Amino acid sequence: MSSDSVTPRTERVDFRATSDPALLEGSDRGEVQLLGYGELYSLWERQQWAVQDLDFRQDRIDWHERFEDDERFARMYGLSSFFVGEQRVAAELGPMMRAAPREDMRIFLCTQIADEARHVAFFDRFYSEVDVLGVAGLEERLAATSEHLNPEFGVLFDEMLSRRVDRLAREPEDVETLVEAITIYHMVIEGMLALTGQHFIIDYNEREGTLPGFVEGFTNVARDEHRHVAFGARFLRDMVQEDPRHRDAISRTLAEIAPVAEGVLRPRWAPADDDEEVYGVSANATRAFALRALERRMKVIGLVAA
Numbered sequence: 001m002s003s004d005s006v007t008p009r010t011e012r013v014d015f016r017a018t019s020d021p022a023l024l025e026g027s028d029r030g031e032v033q034l035l036g037y038g039e040l041y042s043l044w045e046r047q048q049w050a051v052q053d054l055d056f057r058q059d060r061i062d063w064h065e066r067f068e069d070d071e072r073f074a075r076m077y078g079l080s081s082f083f084v085g086e087q088r089v090a091a092e093l094g095p096m097m098r099a100a101p102r103e104d105m106r107i108f109l110c111t112q113i114a115d116e117a118r119h120v121a122f123f124d125r126f127y128s129e130v131d132v133l134g135v136a137g138l139e140e141r142l143a144a145t146s147e148h149l150n151p152e153f154g155v156l157f158d159e160m161l162s163r164r165v166d167r168l169a170r171e172p173e174d175v176e177t178l179v180e181a182i183t184i185y186h187m188v189i190e191g192m193l194a195l196t197g198q199h200f201i202i203d204y205n206e207r208e209g210t211l212p213g214f215v216e217g218f219t220n221v222a223r224d225e226h227r228h229v230a231f232g233a234r235f236l237r238d239m240v241q242e243d244p245r246h247r248d249a250i251s252r253t254l255a256e257i258a259p260v261a262e263g264v265l266r267p268r269w270a271p272a273d274d275d276e277e278v279y280g281v282s283a284n285a286t287r288a289f290a291l292r293a294l295e296r297r298m299k300v301i302g303l304v305a306a
């Protein structure tokens with residue numbers, strides 16, 4: 001198992017094209033050319049993909065004929081926070097988009113809303129065609145999946161993120177709250193939690209030779225997430241340069257969120273065991289990977305000395 005962020009996948013030209021600092025060694029020295037908002041939009045146009053093009057026939061066979069009951073449960077558990085998480089982030093992004101202070105930022109965030117909707121559609125089609133839960137309908141699948149989330153997931157989305165997004169819906173000119181929301185959404189939820197889980201889940205399936213349709217789609221999801229995180233890094237760097245007080249808002253928010261984010265990365269059946277493995281990786285290794293990615297991004301934003 002490699003805990004380094006450099007894999008054949010993340011060395012791909014299309015992954016590096018996002019300018020996500022976590023993928024680029026220059027970030028360790030604070031030397032990364034982040035894309036501008038218009039460039040990120042153009043990249044989105046070039047990086048389209050379609051859920052309907054994926055083929056889940058082998059995935060269905062793997063799921064029902066190759067996996068034992070306990071493996072099916074562990075995999076279903078591991079994916080539940082992604083399925084529900086995609087639905088939550090899609091729903092929260094509207095007020096954040098409207099609160100962005102510049103038109104080019106808003107246009108990029110509109111593309112991200114479309115991406116998050118596509119990610120929900122991806123999970124819904126995978127769950128449906130593989131028959132992961134034995135229930136029909138998107139709402140029903142989301143409800144059944146939500147039963148497997150840990151309590152920290154609810155705190156992170158329903159309290160910490162929702163509170164800021166509700167405020168932005170009422171007061172879209174509140175830039176400080178937008179800085180806090182982007183810190184939670186782009187740096188923690190996408191940058192630390194989603195991309196870390198995606199990295200290990202894709203690696204595990206590639207090593208085991210399982211779920212080829214899922215791996216193809218989830219790799220596209222990960223590339224989208226790197227582009228979203230690159231937007232977040234660019235936005236936070238620009239906001240800090242405009243007003244150094246935003247630096248405190250980012251630090252304060254990261255400190256508030258850290259213990260909750262840490263809890264989300266742990267499996268519910270072994271919350272205190274640092275060596276318990278999920279997808280072949282311990283909680284310690286997962287945390288180290290997430291923190292290294294965060295540190296690189298913070299160096300490029302200018303919050304941590306390079």
Ligand SMILES: [Fe+2]
Pocket residue numbers: 086089115116119221225
């Ligand atoms: Fe997503």
Ligand SMILES: [Fe+2]
Pocket residue numbers: 089116190224225228
């Ligand atoms: Fe995203």
